[in-house]
Amino acid sequence: MDKVDPAGYMTDTGTAVNGHPKNYFASYEDLSIHELMLKDFPRTQAYKKFFEENAPYFKDKVVLDVGAGTGVLSLFAASVGAKKVYAVEASKMSELCKEIVNCNGFEDRVEVFSCPVEELSLPENTKVDVLVSEWMGFYLLHEAMLDSVIYARDKFLASDGIMAPSKATLYVAPTDMDLYHSSHVEFWKNVYGFDFSSVIPSVTQKFQKEPVISEIQSTELLASAQKVVEVDLKTVVLTDVQKISQKLDIKMDKSGILRGFASWFDVEFSPLDSSVTCGLLSTSPNSPQTHWKQTVFVLPEEIPIDTGDEISTLVELSQDESNKRHYNISIELLDVDDDYSDEDDHPVPCDCGAARCRLIKKVMDTYDEEHRELEAEADSVNVEAETEAVRVMDSEMSLESSDLEVIDQ
Numbered sequence: 001m002d003k004v005d006p007a008g009y010m011t012d013t014g015t016a017v018n019g020h021p022k023n024y025f026a027s028y029e030d031l032s033i034h035e036l037m038l039k040d041f042p043r044t045q046a047y048k049k050f051f052e053e054n055a056p057y058f059k060d061k062v063v064l065d066v067g068a069g070t071g072v073l074s075l076f077a078a079s080v081g082a083k084k085v086y087a088v089e090a091s092k093m094s095e096l097c098k099e100i101v102n103c104n105g106f107e108d109r110v111e112v113f114s115c116p117v118e119e120l121s122l123p124e125n126t127k128v129d130v131l132v133s134e135w136m137g138f139y140l141l142h143e144a145m146l147d148s149v150i151y152a153r154d155k156f157l158a159s160d161g162i163m164a165p166s167k168a169t170l171y172v173a174p175t176d177m178d179l180y181h182s183s184h185v186e187f188w189k190n191v192y193g194f195d196f197s198s199v200i201p202s203v204t205q206k207f208q209k210e211p212v213i214s215e216i217q218s219t220e221l222l223a224s225a226q227k228v229v230e231v232d233l234k235t236v237v238l239t240d241v242q243k244i245s246q247k248l249d250i251k252m253d254k255s256g257i258l259r260g261f262a263s264w265f266d267v268e269f270s271p272l273d274s275s276v277t278c279g280l281l282s283t284s285p286n287s288p289q290t291h292w293k294q295t296v297f298v299l300p301e302e303i304p305i306d307t308g309d310e311i312s313t314l315v316e317l318s319q320d321e322s323n324k325r326h327y328n329i330s331i332e333l334l335d336v337d338d339d340y341s342d343e344d345d346h347p348v349p350c351d352c353g354a355a356r357c358r359l360i361k362k363v364m365d366t367y368d369e370e371h372r373e374l375e376a377e378a379d380s381v382n383v384e385a386e387t388e389a390v391r392v393m394d395s396e397m398s399l400e401s402s403d404l405e406v407i408d409q
């Protein structure tokens with residue numbers, strides 16, 4: 001799942017039954033979203049391959065499809081021999097799903113339920129052998145559908161049952177965002193022969209405040225990807241994904257301009273059942289692009305970097321308390337040996353050349369330009385300016401995922 005942000009449903013904090021925001025399911029009544037997902041070949045093919053390669057395993061098995069949409073995953077399961085498939089879809093798409101199931105002659109084995117999985121009741125003591133779901137959102141966790149999958153697993157999956165997918169991993173890597181920069185920043189410097197560069201500050205400010213959904217090429221990555229979190233779908237609990245905090249030490253593989261951090265995820269179909277074949281769906285810049293593209297967090301300032309430079313970052317994702325479909329994300333640059341304490345061995349500003357110090361200095365220089373007159377007044381004002389510069393740097397990287405911006409290069 002996970003598309004663009006149609007109808008602004010992710011910004012709707014109105015709560016309906018079971019804690020699902022009011023317009024969340026309504027957004028999935030738009031067929032174009034399902035078309036987008038079905039046409040996403042790496043996505044849909046990864047699931048199809050999982051079922052086809054494990055056809056002997058599925059014979060006589062009972063499957064639960066959480067968030068069936070048009071029913072494609074249920075049909076994959078039934079067509080390789082599953083004895084019974086429970087397809088649960090909370091949006092009105094469940095009506096079309098029923099028609100599609102009937103039209104393909106699977107109504108005897110695929111039973112469609114029109115309700116949130118949290119309201120599903122199956123015949124007493126029914127346990128399923130396989131729970132399949134395409135629950136992943138931008139940067140893996142957006143939309144928080146994983147919460148529903150965990151609920152369904154705990155209620156309906158047999159103790160030796162398998163999850164498909166069975167593992168999910170979120171990555172980040174620093175990027176120079178060269179393509180984005182030339183199409184959305186450099187572009188303004190020559191528009192039909194005119195200089196439009198006065199719009200650049202407002203363009204860049206906008207993208208610094210919101211994560212950008214954009215295709216990043218592998219050539220735009222400045223270092224190899226780092227794992228932020230790895231989720232075992234069989235054992236993960238809600239608290240594991242409500243707040244994630246991961247310190248990452250990153251060594252640059254090449255020189256360039258650091259403009260942001262790209263994030264993406266992989267999911268694996270590799271249950272601990274030796275009779276089941278493994279598979280991978282990767283949304284990495286090194287793999288064929290999917291509708292998820294990559295989610296990019298743009299830095300408040302550009303930082304020139306050299307090959308071998310080391311930066312240390314603290315990546316934090318926390319589920320928003322007022323709207324659980326949203327995550328608040330921050331990527332903070334730390335000193336390499338920082339243990340996240342507030343103590344800072346470096347003066348502010350500092351000329352040591354460390355990436356974090358260069359960023360602070362750059363932000364302060366910008367601040368200085370804007371506040372030259374104030375700065376001249378007194379030392380005390382300088383201290384305030386310095387404090388403010390650091391605060392601005394940290395807070396501008398704290399991005400509400402509700403503000404996702406989808407960009408075509």
Ligand code: SAH
Nearest residue numbers: 001028067068069089090091116117134148
């Ligand atoms: N399985 C389909 C659709 C995936 S999109 C496919 O692969 O093409 C995710 C779907 O899950 C949406 O249709 C959404 O309405 C549904 N969904 C999300 N949370 C749900 C919940 N708690 N209960 C039932 N359906 C849910």
